[in-house]
Amino acid sequence: MTEIRHIVFDIGMVLIHYDPNLPYARLIPDAEERRWFFENVCTHDWNIEQDRGRSWEEAEELLIAEHPAHEHNIRAFRRHWHEMLPYPIDGSVEIMNRLIADGRDVTMLTNWASDTFVEAQKRFTFLDNPRGVTVSGVVRLIKPDARIYDLHAGTFGLDPGATLFIDDNPKNVDAARSAGWRAIHFTNPPALKAGLAEHGIEA
DSSP, X not given: OOOOOEXXXXXXXXXXXXXXXXXXXXXXXXHHHHHHHHHHTSOHHHHHHHHTTOOHHHHHHHHHHHOGGGHHHHHHHHHTGGGGOOOBOHHHHHHHHHHHHTTOEEEEEEOOOHHHHHHHHHHOGGGGSSSOEEEHHHHTOOTTOXXXXXXXXXXXXXXXXXXXXXXXXXXXXXXXXXXXXXXXXXXXXXXXXXXXXXXXXXO
């Protein structure tokens, strides 16, 4: 088996915790009402289009046209976005930084809106430590689309067969494997460390 020469990290829920309930627990205190809001108004499918490159302005206007009574809480998603990322996942960050210190080639591949990623970089300076990053909102492709894996490999000169990808979403992990990469489904830092060891990488 080809030796791993490139390691690619996802960011959200791998290196940084993400939970949209954090601000909305205050904005919509009733848990059932809040669940309905996320299932019917600010849904995952709505939010992922910002990761694909749609502007927040367009996203808000489209949704407000459908749900005018919820305008305040719709606009609150972007306004309070920073609260949804409360802290780094320290164990994962330590592993990533150790790999970089050991001379490993580390990059990142993330589904993230372009403007909020710039904000995240300012808050979480460890995001500047890897060699580079592909941000879906910039390239207007999102995981698990095979094209974003090929784009990332081409941009950073990665040999797919020598590349190991780390992501919390099983669909993204499967897509990476379909692109010829090896992959680890992230659950927690100790399991990540064990998974890396299975690929012959000490962290």
